[in-house]
Amino acid sequence: MPETRLDTARIRAAREMIDPIFLDTPLYRCEALEPGLGCAVSVKLETANPVRSFKARGTELVTSALAAGGSRAVVCASAGNLGQALAWSGRGRGLDVTVVASRFAPAAKLDRIRALDARLELVDGDFDLARERAAGIARYEGIRLVEDSLDIETCEGAATIGLELAGAAPSFDAVLIALGGGALATGVGHVVKDLAPGVEVICVQPAGAPAMTLSWRQRRVVTTETTDTIADGVAGRLPIAAVLDDLLQVADDAVLVQETSIIAGMRLLLDHAGLVVEPSAALGIAAILEDRDRFAGRHVVTIVCGGNVDPDAYRRWTGPAARES
């Protein structure tokens, strides 16, 4: 069993606290993708739910515990998906939810956070500035701060995906996981390494936002000054040491991919699988496109972790003009 902050028995128990609407998501072969990729590809689809991402698996855990303990309010920083999930989970449990986000986050994500009755505060900076501001609100108001990837519920919520993968037959050779703050990668990685240790755990991050991958490679926290990627969901600059420690236990590899590959991945998923995905959710396909030899003949599962896109940007990425460029 990998020695991380996570616990497989606790992850199994966590399923009971999560609305079933977020569990047991589709997992299936997409043969139509395969001629373009040269390997067997299955998708684990985390977009067909009320918040269109996997993040509610974690926020269900957080808000269940808060509501049981009599709390009335909660705050988080978010690139967009965590905030939407926390707003959904909190609303159902009578919690006042505050989300701090970058004003450069996709409008679709910000609109949905507001529509779910959360208080949305925007900062003139990136996700890591939003983290600082959210921490300040939590201190000032004396309420729970949800820190994505640092808080164990966010990792163990995501880890329930790993249970569903490990329980599936036939087994896979490798699982491709979007890497940002690390909740998804450490969560799924922990369970896979515990229950199906032969499966290769490969994290994928944009070359334009490589902080956690560089940290994993150097085995120490490496920060970057800026990020430059369309994959807004994974664009952090400041990796968390405790999360890196866990990632070092569970990841077999961490790879960086180019923006053009992310866009090509989004197009493939649209045209050959009928899936609308946000850039972060195309990272796995991008990794295959950039290294076909590595995956040739193997069976790979990629977690389609989110589908919240601005319609206009999505048309730009996947439309006919982009295809000709």
Next chain:
Amino acid sequence: MPETRLDTARIRAAREMIDPIFLDTPLYRCEALEPGLGCAVSVKLETANPVRSFKARGTELVTSALAAGGSRAVVCASAGNLGQALAWSGRGRGLDVTVVASRFAPAAKLDRIRALDARLELVDGDFDLARERAAGIARYEGIRLVEDSLDIETCEGAATIGLELAGAAPSFDAVLIALGGGALATGVGHVVKDLAPGVEVICVQPAGAPAMTLSWRQRRVVTTETTDTIADGVAGRLPIAAVLDDLLQVADDAVLVQETSIIAGMRLLLDHAGLVVEPSAALGIAAILEDRDRFAGRHVVTIVCGGNVDPDAYRRWTGPAARES
């Protein structure tokens, strides 16, 4: 209990014969759709599986029985989705599958049928001509002909969706079902009327392919000379009397919608729910768009029954140019 050819106990038993990959599909509220529609909307998503439509629920039943009985071959006519599903189900059970389709069916559907190792025969005509040709092949080769909507497995396979709807909480006020040959409508309708009789069963067909709706309204088979709709999956001219009899038992209403509404429905599902659907799967949303007063304040579930589209046609329907028209 509605008096149809279908049987709820047999439908429950049928679940055991269907690969679980096609069962217990996502069912969830899409609040982002609701400002545009004026009612609460849930989707039952039948596109996140290896054949991107609900049809495999029925072909799993057909091919399980054939394989158990020692059969080696099977043939069907198909607008595209049944053939793909039969090819998938048959391949897994060692059956030789022949599919007869119109050469005007979407290329994406025809390509997938071929890719799944089926023998594909094209006719220079529409679905109803393909039906004649498939029947001829079955007679000549002495093999099982699968007739969509007439064969009880195709209806009872689809009816397993009804079990999943009836078992869901909270309950719905109405269910919107695409109407073509009638397998989906009679299947889901039978179970809903049996287990949740208060839920209104509303069938939706394109005004450009209205044969079954006209038949339902006149309580006798009405045929049409031609069809004119982008909803290729439901474009039949020759309703089957036995299916009409069942539909008369289970449908509360059958409505016709315009092509512009179908396209608007596809766009709404793309932009606000992140779902790629074929035209047939947008019929329910089209019905709401055409009669908002009828649905105002109610909770409606629409079955997103298929997502097989030609990428270029899909971009035409949902792209920026179409939106401005």
